[in-house]
Amino acid sequence: MDLHLVPGAIPTTAERLALDSVLGPAVDGWDGGTRLQGPEGNTASSGHASRVRRHLLLPALWALQERIGWISPGGLNELCSRLTLPPADVYGVATFYAMLAVEPRSARVVHVCEDIACKCVGSDDLIAQIEERFGAEGELSDDGSATWYRSPCLGQCDRAPAALVSDAGEEPHERTLALTTAVAVLEALAGGDPGPAPVTVLPQAGDPALRLLRRAASTRSVSLDEYRAQGGYAALRRAVELGPEGVIREVKESKLQGRGGAAFPTGVKWEAVARQPARPHYLVCNADESEPGTFKDRVIMERDPFALIESMTIAAYATGCEHGYVYIRGEYPEPQHALQSALDEARVRGYLGDDVMGERFSFDIEIRKGAGAYICGEETAIFESIEGNRGEPRNKPPFPVVEGLFGKPTVVNNVETLVNVPDIVLRSGPSYAETGTEGSTGTKLFCLCGHVERPGVYEVPFGTTLRELYDLAGGVMGGKELQCILMGGAAGGFLRPDELDLPLTFEAVREAKTTLGSGVVLVLDETVDLPRLLMRLAAFFRNESCGQCVPCRVGTVRQQEALARLVSGKTAGGVQKELAVIAEVGQCMRDASICGLGQTASSAIESAIGRLGVFS
Amino acid sequence: MSELLLAPKRMIELEIDGQSVRVFEGETILGACRRLGIDTPTLCYGDTLEPANACRVCVVEVEGARVLAPACSRKAEAGMKVQTDSERVRHSRKMVLELLASSVDLSTTDEIPGYLERYDAQPERFGPPAPPDPDRDRKRTGHHVEPDGQTAATVYAPVKIDNELYVRDYSKCILCYKCVDACGEQFQNTFAIHVAGRGFDARISTEYVAELPDSACVYCGNCIAVCPTGALMFVSEHALRAEGDWREDDQTVTTTVCPYCGVGCNLELHVQDNTIVKVTSPDDHDITRGNLCIKGRFGFQHVQARDAP
Structure with a gap:
């Protein structure tokens, strides 16, 4: 390939240094270093070496973005030379992610959540105030230093409304604003202090029955010593005693199912990877929870990061992985920092690295930061994103257990799924399976949000009814009437108040033709304008569709247009005809889309029509 | 020459629309359909390129699968039972054609009139097409202006003529x-x-x-x-x-x-x-x-x- 760079675009020193911080200094003439090798002084040997580093593309794009606030042609040129990548390709990747900018942008950007949970607690009003007092979305402040944008769910639904402040510069800084106000957002836009860092309140703190949340109930991230003092790393010791096959046997007998939404048996997945002759094997922890209303993985990573590290180490030990990735959504600066410092500490103390705990196996974990793409939580899109490509899902088969990350056998597990593992290993699989029901074992984390009295992450055994969970969270806030519940997030489904006795198990929700999804329980009171809320869901899917396949790329648009006509009352040929359009488009998206995003893009909307009778 | 040196390929047998067909291992469902003379619509498929399986107009129903499979890229498997003209297949093909034809100018795509007729697709039912958008190349990722639904969004953009060829x-x-x-x-x-x-x-x-x-x-x-x-x-x-x-x-x-x-x-x-x-x-x-x-x-x-x- 003949690398053709953007003519005349020179990187600044700041951009060069930003890239060096990710890629290291340039080695030779090939990747932008000095051309003085070999007898003739013209040998450049690192072409292949730089091309195989494509997986550093997203971190490198982030380095540019965080340094100057956008990806400039000069910065892109430098990046392309360093990694031997074509500019058009890199531009295609950069424009895939909503948090990266390819047009000049101010150093400070505030992303204000406009999604369903924040809407319930007044984000529309908050946004209106910002528009009035600061200016429209994308408009610069008088000194050109700041702007704001609407954002999809920021995963702060237990302390909504929320915003994310990003400051680019020599020392880039990101922070979350939760339980925020227009005044605080305006203060942040002006570069002032928007108030203290948000605190997570766990409503069940102190409950001895908690398993996954027992350590997370403390008010800050635990240290490695505290983690060990509370029984941490006993499970990894036990895992080594059991041996890889023993661990897999326990996990299979525990009947643990994936908590990311698909409920696939974890032990079966692990066994499939462990048996693959191809090497290396990879472990990917999916911490891209971007389902509107979901924040459970955030709480685990922030409060109990060592639990995730230990769980991943056990998973890696069992499946023969030496390298693991945690793919964290870009909207989660605090969980990322908590996990990063935990990783650093674990590495220093010998819990990660070449000889884990002196047990002669090696494993290490790298964090990859997403950049604003819901689709990257899809199990194959996450591979594409880590590999430095556009986060477009792959066709299956082949499945990840056969050909996953870098084309190798890969275990992909959600954060919550993984943190069940230490308990399983310590208590044995059958003992773990005693909790919950026959078809759904263990406990489940639910994200209670919206118009609920005590929002937060709740841990209950499978089989608990929705009513019990709802009561645990204090029901509707302010004594209003319950209108409905959105379970499972944007890709989930609505439930009526008379369906509260539904047991929360995989089998019961399947029978009730709904889903637990990512564990969202969004409570909506009588005041919610449901059609408007549906418009937001439709907009979400349109914004987040990767655009690869026609059913989802165009279907999400046609679905939104039909909804818009229903909401405005200006239908084309009557309500029934519009409902038919939604149903027909939905059927095609469900049947013919490549991935789960398209396949579920109509489910909440169709359930509102079918179950709640909206528009009829 | 190199082809002669390859190991002989195994033949596998599958069933398409009730007809049994034998294909080489590694062949796609589309290949198997062609052997049987079953006309399968394709748009993004090109004989000379790896299938992108993006358009989904070639989808077929594989027995036991939750979703439809793209015939162009899905490998045929022994014992597979495939439907190419079931209700679900016809519906998705029709919808894909309607979704494409309502958002893209297909006036120079030769196969389109035949496909639209075959699947009784009515792309105009989504409303009159929206006019070209001169800013289409610089849309901010993950954002859009809320539509009123009175026109059907299109990918229309000004024609690019920036070279002589x-x-x-x-x-x-x-x-x-x-x-x-x-x-x-x-x-x-x-x-x-x-x-x-x-x-x-x-x-x-x-x-x-x-x-x-x-x-x-x-x-x-x-x-x-x-x-x-x-x-x-x-x-x-x-x-x-x-x-x-x-x-x-x-x-x-x-x-x-x-x-x-x-x-x-x-x-x-x-x-x-x-x-x-x-x-x-x-x-x-x-x-x-x-x-x-x-x-x-x-x-x-x-x-x-x-x-x-």
Whole structure:
């Protein structure tokens, strides 16, 4: 390939240094270093070496973005030379992610959540105030230093409304604003202090029955010593005693199912990877929870990061992985920092690295930061994103257990799924399976949000009814009437108040033709304008569709247009005809889309029509 | 030669629409359908490229599978039972055609009228098409203005004419990825274009929407050769079509050998009114597989320089 760079675009020193911080200094003439090798002084040997580093593309794009606030042609040129990548390709990747900018942008950007949970607690009003007092979305402040944008769910639904402040510069800084106000957002836009860092309140703190949340109930991230003092790393010791096959046997007998939404048996997945002759094997922890209303993985990573590290180490030990990735959504600066410092500490103390705990196996974990793409939580899109490509899902088969990350056998597990593992290993699989029901074992984390009295992450055994969970969270806030519940997030489904006795198990929700999804329980009171809320869901899917396949790329648009006509009352040929359009488009998206995003893009909307009778 | 050295391939048997068929292991369902003479609609599929399976118009129903499978890329498996004309298949094919035809200008996609009729697709039911958007190339990822639904969103954008050899009319683009694959790793290794943006705003773009002469483009025209919808076109063809004077039925196609270098690519000269209006290369040619370089593809002016002394 003949690398053709953007003519005349020179990187600044700041951009060069930003890239060096990710890629290291340039080695030779090939990747932008000095051309003085070999007898003739013209040998450049690192072409292949730089091309195989494509997986550093997203971190490198982030380095540019965080340094100057956008990806400039000069910065892109430098990046392309360093990694031997074509500019058009890199531009295609950069424009895939909503948090990266390819047009000049101010150093400070505030992303204000406009999604369903924040809407319930007044984000529309908050946004209106910002528009009035600061200016429209994308408009610069008088000194050109700041702007704001609407954002999809920021995963702060237990302390909504929320915003994310990003400051680019020599020392880039990101922070979350939760339980925020227009005044605080305006203060942040002006570069002032928007108030203290948000605190997570766990409503069940102190409950001895908690398993996954027992350590997370403390008010800050635990240290490695505290983690060990509370029984941490006993499970990894036990895992080594059991041996890889023993661990897999326990996990299979525990009947643990994936908590990311698909409920696939974890032990079966692990066994499939462990048996693959191809090497290396990879472990990917999916911490891209971007389902509107979901924040459970955030709480685990922030409060109990060592639990995730230990769980991943056990998973890696069992499946023969030496390298693991945690793919964290870009909207989660605090969980990322908590996990990063935990990783650093674990590495220093010998819990990660070449000889884990002196047990002669090696494993290490790298964090990859997403950049604003819901689709990257899809199990194959996450591979594409880590590999430095556009986060477009792959066709299956082949499945990840056969050909996953870098084309190798890969275990992909959600954060919550993984943190069940230490308990399983310590208590044995059958003992773990005693909790919950026959078809759904263990406990489940639910994200209670919206118009609920005590929002937060709740841990209950499978089989608990929705009513019990709802009561645990204090029901509707302010004594209003319950209108409905959105379970499972944007890709989930609505439930009526008379369906509260539904047991929360995989089998019961399947029978009730709904889903637990990512564990969202969004409570909506009588005041919610449901059609408007549906418009937001439709907009979400349109914004987040990767655009690869026609059913989802165009279907999400046609679905939104039909909804818009229903909401405005200006239908084309009557309500029934519009409902038919939604149903027909939905059927095609469900049947013919490549991935789960398209396949579920109509489910909440169709359930509102079918179950709640909206528009009829 | 190399083909002779390959190990013999195993044959497997599967059932399509109730008919049993034997295919080589590794063949796709589409291949199996073709063996049976089952006409399967395709748009993003190209015989010379890896299937992108993006358009989903070829979907079929595989017994036991939750969702439909793209025939173009799904490998046939022994014992598979496939339906190519079930209610679900017909519905998805019809919808895919309606979704595409309502958002993309398919006026130069030859197969479309037949497909629309076959599946009784009515793309106009989503409303009148929205007008071209001059800012389509610079849409902010993950954001859009809320529609009122009174027009059907389209990918229409102004035609790009920034060089003397070819025209890019992305109003006709179905985002099949073929041009990207042909320009990139599958054929040309030039990588001048890529898919940029996301979702409905995804489009084929150079870096920062640079004009082709400022990009890595080497004008091989192999993207034109694989484009299934006429979004990429010779300037000569585009001009004739604009004048309403493109008459494919009146054209002759002469196969010859490119005179420029020793590779000896086959050229197919499309001639209308004694003038070369387009040059292609046969897809089934061992060497070129439909590809040419700038000289073979566009260097034909001397042939018709009739004023020369």
